[in-house]
Amino acid sequence: MLVRKVAIWLLHDLRLHDHPALQAALADGAEALSFVYVWGPPHLSWGTFSYPAPYPASRRLHPLRERFLIESLLDLSARIRPAALYILQGEPHEVLPRWAAEKGISALYAHTEIAPEEKRYQAAVQKALQAHGIPLKLVEGNALYEEAQLPFPVESLPFLFTRFRQLMERHATVKSPLPSPATLPPWPETEPTGLDFLKAHLQTLPPPPERAFVWQGGETAGLKRLQDYLSGPVFTYKQTRNNFLGENFSSRLSPYLALGCLSPRQVYALLREAEKQHGANESTYWLFFELLWREYFRWLLKKEKGRFFAAGGLRDMHIPWQQDEKLFTAWVEGRTGYPIVDAAMRELKSTAWTSNRARQIVASVFTKNLLMDWRWGASYFETALIDYDTASNWGNWLYQAGVGTDGRGFRWFDPVRQARLYDAEATYIKTWLPELRSLSHTEAYFPTPQVRQRVGYPAPIVEWQPSLQRAKDTWYRALRGEPTGNQLLRLRADED
Numbered sequence: 001m002l003v004r005k006v007a008i009w010l011l012h013d014l015r016l017h018d019h020p021a022l023q024a025a026l027a028d029g030a031e032a033l034s035f036v037y038v039w040g041p042p043h044l045s046w047g048t049f050s051y052p053a054p055y056p057a058s059r060r061l062h063p064l065r066e067r068f069l070i071e072s073l074l075d076l077s078a079r080i081r082p083a084a085l086y087i088l089q090g091e092p093h094e095v096l097p098r099w100a101a102e103k104g105i106s107a108l109y110a111h112t113e114i115a116p117e118e119k120r121y122q123a124a125v126q127k128a129l130q131a132h133g134i135p136l137k138l139v140e141g142n143a144l145y146e147e148a149q150l151p152f153p154v155e156s157l158p159f160l161f162t163r164f165r166q167l168m169e170r171h172a173t174v175k176s177p178l179p180s181p182a183t184l185p186p187w188p189e190t191e192p193t194g195l196d197f198l199k200a201h202l203q204t205l206p207p208p209p210e211r212a213f214v215w216q217g218g219e220t221a222g223l224k225r226l227q228d229y230l231s232g233p234v235f236t237y238k239q240t241r242n243n244f245l246g247e248n249f250s251s252r253l254s255p256y257l258a259l260g261c262l263s264p265r266q267v268y269a270l271l272r273e274a275e276k277q278h279g280a281n282e283s284t285y286w287l288f289f290e291l292l293w294r295e296y297f298r299w300l301l302k303k304e305k306g307r308f309f310a311a312g313g314l315r316d317m318h319i320p321w322q323q324d325e326k327l328f329t330a331w332v333e334g335r336t337g338y339p340i341v342d343a344a345m346r347e348l349k350s351t352a353w354t355s356n357r358a359r360q361i362v363a364s365v366f367t368k369n370l371l372m373d374w375r376w377g378a379s380y381f382e383t384a385l386i387d388y389d390t391a392s393n394w395g396n397w398l399y400q401a402g403v404g405t406d407g408r409g410f411r412w413f414d415p416v417r418q419a420r421l422y423d424a425e426a427t428y429i430k431t432w433l434p435e436l437r438s439l440s441h442t443e444a445y446f447p448t449p450q451v452r453q454r455v456g457y458p459a460p461i462v463e464w465q466p467s468l469q470r471a472k473d474t475w476y477r478a479l480r481g482e483p484t485g486n487q488l489l490r491l492r493a494d495e496d
């Protein structure tokens, strides 16, 4: 008797709960079910931007993210039994259709991707599958809201986050997450599925460094982290979320959300549950508020497509971004001479994570004071973050660079003031900059030239006031569409 074999193509949805593609496959009458993950592009390809040596065409997947991804896949392979997980290696549009045809798959299901590159891969796979008569059925997933729930067409998404938030809060309700299926149809074959490759590869990856918060990848660990966070720390989130050090000052759910080990609707549902049990407050609301930021950037990417990655951003501003290797390297290595920036960049390099406030500060200094091409910064983050997410990363970078959807004119972060406000005892600075440990906390915010010389800490790579003024002038000129420095230089060169 012919069995209806159906497969789920996984990408950013490494879970069983709230998995619309899986539910659609089951509703389709799957009698034998397998999941398939392609170990190849887009995750494993090289960065879109090839920045200069010593960071040539960086590999996208940070080893700690790679570890997290493998752990998540291994966790899922155990959770889905008696269904099977196949790991294929290669280009998705080459290996997937071949595999699906060999296995006699009737239909392949996946969640619709939103980033251009992933969409291209999905389209290529869809086309290649057609040759075998196998449909690729794409289903919405991975967001708080479905497109039909938006109170406006995506093309008319409000430019400002606040407007988006107000409309969503007023006119849309987050749907309940779909439950995990109690059982799954068994997969009849017992041949090797590629998991041995993952296990062997995991052994070759470096362990998380000592000072890092250790994220165990996978749905099981993600649900546990969510439960732990919602059982206490969330109730003070509003007061703690701008901290730099500690395990619970923010939810640390981002790696789980980025790879879909947790669905945002699941986070929302359990947050509401926690509010019912222990009472809602401004902190619990604020976690929802941050999930709305994530949501907003997703729809913004869907709306803006390629402009999301353009130098001039969503405002098409002509800013003469610098592509200076020396400045870039100093920033990446945490040697800018601004202690809070250097602490954050060294933390990021060592642990693949840094807090939201730290990300804002380093991105602001990069794009405002160094006037560096924001796409270099975003590309570096892409290769450096354990929680890399295309919409959140590029959307936040656009915003910080002043070419996104910030409605408030020219905005910047003063790193010394930020250190004073959020790292009052300079504990974070001293954690990541051992050369400053002997200093008093006030000295550590911004050491004098003599102290720098004594402890071997570099002088600031840019002077604060002039660099900020230059950025401000440049930004306002670009906003008014007047010629910027670069264009003027080009004009003069043309005259020569």
Ligand SMILES: Cc1cc2nc3c(=O)[nH]c(=O)nc-3n(C[C@H](O)[C@H](O)[C@H](O)COP(=O)(O)OP(=O)(O)OC[C@H]3O[C@@H](n4cnc5c(N)ncnc54)[C@H](O)[C@@H]3O)c2cc1C
Pocket: 241, 250, 251, 252, 253, 254, 255, 257, 258, 287, 290, 291, 293, 294, 295, 297, 354, 355, 356, 357, 359, 360, 363, 381, 385, 387, 388, 389, 390, 392, 393, 394, 396, 397, 400
């Ligand atoms: C320059 C820059 C780059 C960033 N790149 C990424 C990225 O690649 N991936 C990523 O997940 N987040 C990114 N963020 C957003 C934010 O910094 C992280 O989501 C957050 O620090 C993760 O820690 P958490 O899970 O403890 O967050 P919490 O503060 O506990 O927030 C809960 C969740 O809300 C979402 N969230 C919070 N803040 C934001 C925000 N500003 N934008 C979008 N979603 C948000 C995240 O999913 C987060 O897990 C970036 C921010 C900046 C300024």
